Amino acid sequence: xxxxxxxxxxxxPKNLVDAEVMLGHLPMDRYEITTDEAAADIIIVNTCAFIxxxxxxxxxxxxxxxxxxxxxxxxxxxxxxxxxxxxxxxLAGELPEVDLFVGTxxxxxxxELIETQLGAEAxxxxxxxxxxxxxxxxxxxxxxxxxxxxxKIAEGCSNHCSYCVxxxxxxxxxxxxxxxxxxxxxxxxxxxxxxxxxxxxxxxAYGHDREDxxxxxxxxxxxxxxxGLGWLRLLYAYPDGISDELLDLxxxxxxxxxxxDIPLQHVDDTILxxxxxxxxxxxxxxxxxxxxRYLPDATLxxxxxxxxxxxxxxxxxxxxxxxxxxxxxxxxxxxxxxxEGTSAAELPEQVAARVKKSRYQKVMxxxxxxxxxxxxxxxxxxxxxxxxGYSEETELLLRGRSGRQAPDVDGLVYITAGQAEIGxxxxxxxxxxxxxxxxxxxxxxx
Numbered sequence: 001x002x003x004x005x006x007x008x009x010x011x012x013p014k015n016l017v018d019a020e021v022m023l024g025h026l027p028m029d030r031y032e033i034t035t036d037e038a039a040a041d042i043i044i045v046n047t048c049a050f051i052x053x054x055x056x057x058x059x060x061x062x063x064x065x066x067x068x069x070x071x072x073x074x075x076x077x078x079x080x081x082x083x084x085x086x087x088x089x090x091l092a093g094e095l096p097e098v099d100l101f102v103g104t105x106x107x108x109x110x111x112e113l114i115e116t117q118l119g120a121e122a123x124x125x126x127x128x129x130x131x132x133x134x135x136x137x138x139x140x141x142x143x144x145x146x147x148x149x150x151x152k153i154a155e156g157c158s159n160h161c162s163y164c165v166x167x168x169x170x171x172x173x174x175x176x177x178x179x180x181x182x183x184x185x186x187x188x189x190x191x192x193x194x195x196x197x198x199x200x201x202x203x204x205a206y207g208h209d210r211e212d213x214x215x216x217x218x219x220x221x222x223x224x225x226x227x228g229l230g231w232l233r234l235l236y237a238y239p240d241g242i243s244d245e246l247l248d249l250x251x252x253x254x255x256x257x258x259x260x261d262i263p264l265q266h267v268d269d270t271i272l273x274x275x276x277x278x279x280x281x282x283x284x285x286x287x288x289x290x291x292x293r294y295l296p297d298a299t300l301x302x303x304x305x306x307x308x309x310x311x312x313x314x315x316x317x318x319x320x321x322x323x324x325x326x327x328x329x330x331x332x333x334x335x336x337x338x339x340e341g342t343s344a345a346e347l348p349e350q351v352a353a354r355v356k357k358s359r360y361q362k363v364m365x366x367x368x369x370x371x372x373x374x375x376x377x378x379x380x381x382x383x384x385x386x387x388x389g390y391s392e393e394t395e396l397l398l399r400g401r402s403g404r405q406a407p408d409v410d411g412l413v414y415i416t417a418g419q420a421e422i423g424x425x426x427x428x429x430x431x432x433x434x435x436x437x438x439x440x441x442x443x444x445x446x
Contacts, residue, residue: 005034043068076099084102154202163342383428
């Protein structure tokens with residue numbers, strides 16, 4: 001009889017790809033994937049440990065699914081990913097409910113570890129070096145909708161921002177070959193995927209660790225040749241890696257969404273230096289001007305950290321004023337999380353939690369006004385929209401996303417008139433908007 005396996009993936013899309021690779025390594029003659037945790041013989045929780053909130057969510061999820069060892073069929077609870085990789089020594093004592101801990105690079109030997117654990121007494125914690133890099137030959141079970149998926153073009157990071165634990169959890173930058181990425185994308189497009197989201201800790205660093213000619217620009221030049229590809233989207237672009245060649249490619253090829261996610265983290269020069277970021281306020285402003293010159297209609301997303309150690313009221317207000325200037329259609333805000341093992345954790349003048357919360361709320365409120373204004377400017381325009389299904393509120397409305405909206409993190413488009421199949425990319429006239437969502441009607445003849 002096949003063992004039923006359920007997997008819960010937490011955190012970012014990069015984690016989701018890892019989860020899909022883990023599922024892909026399960027031999028289908030011996031394992032069956034289920035979304036019903038109560039019926040699962042084996043439950044895997046793929047965790048995130050990037051910041052404190054993510055760790056708390058991971059632990060709470062582990063404790064919740066652990067109930068299925070008493071109330072359900074579960075006989076093996078596996079915890080994988082960043083939490084295991086980071087706290088391999090502490091977790092075994094703190095979470096006795098867990099039978100097996102595996103790290104971020106252990107997907108290829110997951111079945112071996114599970115079967116060893118099921119068969120006899122075995123080590124509860126088996127954490128390898130985070131050096132795994134999947135490629136086009138790696139088995140993978142796609143869990144995202146059939147029309148959209150993520151493709152990880154590199155693993156790890158070598159930027160070493162002072163607040164970040166990713167290099168400890170994921171290792172140094174490791175880039176796939178251009179041929180491998182192209183072959184994977186070709187296969188996905190043949191299978192019906194319309195939207196490919198290229199992801200890495202820093203997509204602009206792609207290829208810098210390799211001795212061949214692989215760079216993001218050369219990769220994109222090959223990917224845009226793939227027949228049937230609808231949208232290519234770039235996620236997480238380090239600001240000093242955005243070249244004129246990249247912007248020119250985006251301007252010339254309709255299949256590359258005019259969308260850039262550029263985590264800036266701050267605009268005050270002193271804070272940026274303390275964060276070990278390789279750009280200052282002048283460089284940020286010059287970058288935005290350069291992007292708008294090549295891509296006047298681009299949708300820009302960024303993220304900022306408030307409450308970094310030593311952030312004064314004056315420095316925060318400089319950031320707040322910058323947000324109010326309205327450079328970005330989308331902004332994510334994080335309250336600084338003091339992460340053990342990072343250089344920022346040792347800095348003096350740690351900011352109080354209540355101050356971080358207040359600053360977070362001020363930036364979010366300011367950006368909501370900017371987002372609303374920018375969405376109102378789209379009313380009356382015709383935009384391509386990827387149809388994703390029916391609205392959660394009513395089956396009378398279709399929903400989708402425009403090229404300006406990345407999956408999971410941005411708003412939606414609600415379609416009030418016209419018919420289309422799920423996965424279609426259709427022209428839509430924008431008739432109304434809110435802070436984050438758009439409303440429109442399918443245009444039959446364009």
